Amino acid sequence: MIGIGPFPVQTITVIVAVLLAWVSARIMARRLPDVFYKAAGSMILDALFWGLLASRLAYIAQWWDEYAVAPMSMIAIGDGGFTWWVGVVVAIAYIWRRTRLVRGLRRPVLAGVMAGVVVWAVAGGVLDSMQRSAPPLPDLRLATLDGRPISLSTYAGRPIVLNLWATWCPPCRREMPVFEKAQTEFPDIAFVLVNQGESAQQALAYLKTEGLDLTDVLLDPASEAMRSMNSRGLPTTLFFDAKGRLVDSHLGEITMPSLKDKVLRRFIPSTK
Structure with a gap:
């Protein structure tokens, strides 16, 4: 960024x-x-x-x-x-x-x-x-909430909205329901939420407490995503097209109107 x-x-x-x-x-x-x-x-x-x-x-x-x-x-x-x-x-x-x-x-x-x-x-x-012209989506080695290794390349071939977050981050917590709703409204787009620096227990406890049903929550205990994507803080939301090119970014809490606006402009032109 x-x-x-x-x-x-x-x-x-x-x-x-x-x-x-x-x-x-x-x-x-x-x-x-x-x-x-x-x-x-x-x-x-x-x-x-x-x-x-x-x-x-x-x-x-x-x-x-x-x-x-x-x-x-x-x-x-x-x-x-x-x-x-x-x-x-x-x-x-x-x-x-x-x-x-x-x-x-x-x-x-x-x-x-x-x-x-x-x-x-x-x-x-x-x-x-x-x-x-920024570097493409990095092929980071992450983990699912149940401990299985996974790479970001798994999502290649379709648009990706990549969110970097942590449970201790208030704006991250406030925007979680936005991504939960968006993944239902835009099923062809991968909304991938990469937790930074925390354990599976911490992430799972938070999601369960808040009653959030998010399909693609990954773990990045070493916060490698923040370094590789030059993120200056949390939350950070990055928009990659189907070819893995960075087409937009947002630092800080994102609201549903702003998220939908970026998704429609970058991934679904002439819709709004």
């Missing part, structure tokens, strides 16, 4: 794009009176707030059936659930309205927004290419 320290590189990209938009707007507004020059930067931040809010609400509306089942997941913005094009449209509309009486401010602020959007889009394309 690509990242800087504990932060996914996608988060860093968004921050850089916002900073570039803010700086660009202020630089282009230098020729305006001082009060307007300062307003350019603050307007970018206001537009960002309304754009993010609109894009989140649009995403919730798109996946309303899933969010309605677990309403608290609506505030779990870490799942990356945003309809970005809606946010961009709302941000531009907000700026257009705010500058209707100060037309001179409109151009530098909109130019700043466009600069940020272009950088974000280009960086997203580059990151997607880098992710697709």
Whole structure:
């Protein structure tokens, strides 16, 4: 997984794009009176707030059936659930309205927004290419809950959603029911949950206590999967296509809308 320290590189990209938009707007507004020059930067931040809010609400509306089942997941913005094009449209509309009486401010602020959007889009394309060129699914030697040796290559030939987890990890525990439901909704996809650093007794006790019926839970006592896949923390969810290529990843707790969104976009195109 690509990242800087504990932060996914996608988060860093968004921050850089916002900073570039803010700086660009202020630089282009230098020729305006001082009060307007300062307003350019603050307007970018206001537009960002309304754009993010609109894009989140649009995403919730798109996946309303899933969010309605677990309403608290609506505030779990870490799942990356945003309809970005809606946010961009709302941000531009907000700026257009705010500058209707100060037309001179409109151009530098909109130019700043466009600069940020272009950088974000280009960086997203580059990151997607880098992710697709990442090493394929490793042929790790793991074990089933009853102690039988098994290799990840056993799942070759079909899409794989690989989740790294542990019983001591609260976000891992919260997302377990999501994978239980997903394995039923998408039977042609292998949802493989690889426990990191714990014994079969610990994993089994947790699954029994929670009443979870997960079909592919494997053991990785040495946490080899985290090292080989450059995971920076738990939980980590990795999406491999039928050829074993990494096509997406998610660090942290994943919600059902986010999981279904990634599965449909990466494995079942044109379904949603």
